[in-house]
Amino acid sequence: MISRQYKALFFLLFLAFGRFVRLPALDFTLRPRPFLLFPQGEVADLYAMGYGGDLLFDLDVSSILTNPWGLGYSLGLEGAFIYADLAQGAEGDIQIYSAGAGARLFGYPLSRLALSLDGAFGLSQAIQHYGHQEDGSAASWYWRAGAEAGFRFAPFFTFALNGGYRYYHNERRDGALYQGLYAGLTFQFTLSTKSAAGLHLDLIQEEPVYPLFLSLYQRNGAGTLRISNYENAEIRNVRVSFRAGQYTSSEISCGNIGFIGRGRHADLPLYADFAPALLNFTEDGRILGEVVIRYTFLGSERTAVISSTVRVVNRNAYRWGDNASLAAFVSPTAQAPLEYAKYVVGLARSKRRTGLNQNMQFSLWLYEGLLTAGLRQGSGSNRVTDIDSIQFPSETLAFRSGNAVDIGLLYANTLESSGIPAAIIPLEDDFMVLYSLGISQAAADSLFTNIENLLVINDEMWMPLSMANFNNGFMNSWEGGSKRLNQAFEAGEALDFIRFADAWAAYPPVVPPVEAQSARPEEGALNRRVDTAFGIYIATELEPKIGALEAQLGANPGAASFNQLGLLLLRANRPEDAKPVFEQAASYGSAAGMVNRGNLSLLDKDFTGAEAWFRQALGLNPENAAAKNGLAQMALQRGE
Numbered sequence: 001m002i003s004r005q006y007k008a009l010f011f012l013l014f015l016a017f018g019r020f021v022r023l024p025a026l027d028f029t030l031r032p033r034p035f036l037l038f039p040q041g042e043v044a045d046l047y048a049m050g051y052g053g054d055l056l057f058d059l060d061v062s063s064i065l066t067n068p069w070g071l072g073y074s075l076g077l078e079g080a081f082i083y084a085d086l087a088q089g090a091e092g093d094i095q096i097y098s099a100g101a102g103a104r105l106f107g108y109p110l111s112r113l114a115l116s117l118d119g120a121f122g123l124s125q126a127i128q129h130y131g132h133q134e135d136g137s138a139a140s141w142y143w144r145a146g147a148e149a150g151f152r153f154a155p156f157f158t159f160a161l162n163g164g165y166r167y168y169h170n171e172r173r174d175g176a177l178y179q180g181l182y183a184g185l186t187f188q189f190t191l192s193t194k195s196a197a198g199l200h201l202d203l204i205q206e207e208p209v210y211p212l213f214l215s216l217y218q219r220n221g222a223g224t225l226r227i228s229n230y231e232n233a234e235i236r237n238v239r240v241s242f243r244a245g246q247y248t249s250s251e252i253s254c255g256n257i258g259f260i261g262r263g264r265h266a267d268l269p270l271y272a273d274f275a276p277a278l279l280n281f282t283e284d285g286r287i288l289g290e291v292v293i294r295y296t297f298l299g300s301e302r303t304a305v306i307s308s309t310v311r312v313v314n315r316n317a318y319r320w321g322d323n324a325s326l327a328a329f330v331s332p333t334a335q336a337p338l339e340y341a342k343y344v345v346g347l348a349r350s351k352r353r354t355g356l357n358q359n360m361q362f363s364l365w366l367y368e369g370l371l372t373a374g375l376r377q378g379s380g381s382n383r384v385t386d387i388d389s390i391q392f393p394s395e396t397l398a399f400r401s402g403n404a405v406d407i408g409l410l411y412a413n414t415l416e417s418s419g420i421p422a423a424i425i426p427l428e429d430d431f432m433v434l435y436s437l438g439i440s441q442a443a444a445d446s447l448f449t450n451i452e453n454l455l456v457i458n459d460e461m462w463m464p465l466s467m468a469n470f471n472n473g474f475m476n477s478w479e480g481g482s483k484r485l486n487q488a489f490e491a492g493e494a495l496d497f498i499r500f501a502d503a504w505a506a507y508p509p510v511v512p513p514v515e516a517q518s519a520r521p522e523e524g525a526l527n528r529r530v531d532t533a534f535g536i537y538i539a540t541e542l543e544p545k546i547g548a549l550e551a552q553l554g555a556n557p558g559a560a561s562f563n564q565l566g567l568l569l570l571r572a573n574r575p576e577d578a579k580p581v582f583e584q585a586a587s588y589g590s591a592a593g594m595v596n597r598g599n600l601s602l603l604d605k606d607f608t609g610a611e612a613w614f615r616q617a618l619g620l621n622p623e624n625a626a627a628k629n630g631l632a633q634m635a636l637q638r639g640e
Helices: 004-021 211-218 276-280 323-329 335-350 358-372 393-399 404-417 467-472 474-491 523-555 559-571 575-587 591-603 607-620 625-638
Strands: 027-039 050-060 072-085 092-107 113-130 133-154 157-170 175-192 198-204 224-230 235-243 248-250 252-260 265-269 285-297 300-312 422-426 431-436 455-457 460-466
Touching: 027 072, 027 157, 050 092, 050 175, 072 113, 092 133, 092 175, 113 157, 113 175, 133 175, 198 285, 198 300, 211 276, 211 323, 224 235, 224 252, 235 248, 252 265, 323 404, 323 422, 335 358, 335 393, 335 404, 335 523, 358 404, 358 431, 358 460, 358 474, 358 523, 393 404, 404 422, 404 431, 404 467, 431 467, 431 474, 460 467, 460 474, 467 474, 474 523, 523 559, 559 575, 559 591, 575 591, 591 607, 591 625, 607 625
Parallel strands: none
Antiparallel strands: 027 050, 027 175, 050 072, 072 092, 092 113, 113 133, 133 157, 157 175, 198 224, 224 265, 235 252, 235 285, 285 300, 422 431, 431 460, 455 460
């Protein structure tokens, strides 16, 4: 007979398990297992091979408390019966009934291969027979431990081989009543209170997509894809890609995941090959995309296509962070700025001034051309941190207005479209645009009175222009830019010098679908503005040098000084004053003075005078390349 305390324990176990089964969305397994018994140890000689069976009913705890490794663990109840005859030569048998609680650890290293370890502990009731007499019954405890290996035919059915060790205690003599190995078959049926729901997708976006950086999302995630597995088994070899119709140029891979356990999730970045159509967004909005998930389920290939909406801001939206990203607004091939630059630089070439830096001349024309065309900086704040929407250069050219950043990017665009290297320095209270003069510091000494008004980067001279002073003209913008930079240097401010050619490597330029607007400044008005600006440049940068050199020549005349003065007079647009100065240099035996005087005669179409000066220089040095080139130019102009 089973004692009262054991009956109470059985009742409590079933009561506790009954509380579990009322929980929703749980998985259970029912495992009937027939097996053979092989006695071992102290009972090996007492019993023959036996047989038995058990019935296990488990709660899959891993369906509630999942783990990233795909391991399963369950708790359950079991009942068993075993039978064994006495060893050969003796008549009798033993029958043992048992019930207990067990735990199991299982996994699927391959889609169809199921492996598990399990064990149990509980109470047993044994009935022994010797001959035809019942020797009574004995209640005690037992334990067992074993393993299974099987084939998973379907998520709900697995057939396996099992084996392990069983021990039944004999309380009368404090030893084994029965112990031994067992081996048999397992028929596992999996029951679930929830149906398979396939895969679930969540898109987590900490910030929306910025059309300005559309090409960057191929390697920088636009968000996080969280893929949850609600299939009724694990999934493997998961391959994820994204597409969004007209808003993507191609379906692009977001990555691969080797394994996602049942009830688990895994994250991947949302990569996208966004198309230029994204630049049509003039207001914040959303696009409907599709996440394509290809995976292996129990050895078969499956595909899930899940729709997801992606938040997108308007094309002009900008978030300050890496200032180099401003380069994405500027494209040398953008149609409207390019056409404007071609027109203005064409005018500048026809009126190019002798001896002046070409980049400076073209930059001045481009700047004054924008003002002549009616562009003006608006009255809004110039503080960089206050600006969260930036116009593309084509838009600024069409609107004829913008803030300091808008105007600065347009001007930089026209410089780059003209082949002049440009850069920017964003400040809290100003936006600097710089262009390269294409000369060294030594060469700049002959063009500028004070090179501290220029920026030297690796012995390359850059002219800074303040866009806060854009409306006041080129020379005032340069003056304001140089003063502001010098203040920044004195105050120890950190300056971010961003050269477009370098920044484009990380932030490729984009061009929005904006209709090109004609922006051809009236030629006469532009000529007047340019003449005024050059007049200021000559008065502030060249005339002081001319005066100082004239004073020096009065005290210490020489060929090199006369030649240098002649060049300064040419740059100051005073060719008639330069002629006698070059002649003075020639009288001191300066071949350079002779060639320069010959070039002035060539400009006047005085071919006889030009030839005389060039040949005089060749008389000093028959290999003088400049003189030979002068004669060749003369012959070309004569039509010889």
